[in-house]
Amino acid sequence: DAGITQSPRHKVTETGTPVTLRCHQTENHRYMYWYRQDPGHGLRLIHYSYGVKDTDKGEVSDGYSVSRSKTEDFLLTLESATSSQTSVYFCAISRQGPINTEAFFGQGTRLTVV
């Protein structure tokens, strides 16, 4: 894997609790993304970042917030977890935007909200 570490890899949490997922990269890539993957839906973009402190919403951003205070770290926070946020979350990085350069993915975080 291209220098991307997601933590934790697995988490079970209760409805209503805040949860933070971390993505750390060692590639110094400018762009970072958070996706969720659910059966039948493919990958859906939650938020992305095009630089330190520069972030924007994706297709399914409701209930999620992100922060990027350093090039290497991109945090995804579920403010108050709901069962509909049970999913596999992937972080991805790319040197330029994803439409013209390869995006590299982390191993994923399997989140269960009970």
Place this chain on the structure above:
Amino acid sequence: QKEVEQDPGPLSVPEGAIVSLNCTYSNSAFQYFMWYRQYSRKGPELLMYTYSSGNKEDGRFTAQVDKSSKYISLFIRDSQPSDSATYLCAMSSMDSNYQLIWGAGTKLIIKP
């Protein structure tokens, strides 16, 4: 209707067969087309990337784009058990603001 449609499979074929995987799409503005491979419990990895129409070949893999039919294909020749994975298509356009639109993936099983 989803912007990108992909048969979820599973598609099961014997080792050595030629595999054809397909996606259809509705947005005629899409210009960038990608195929990613995803092994179980792993992140996707880029296999093929094509800009606009035409064919692209890389070893045993060939990607085809038919923009007039809004249809893309990935062909795998001499399929191997190690090709067993889920194959995801993704596409984008210059006005999509960095958003790749993904198919749901086709699960491929190559039987030894």
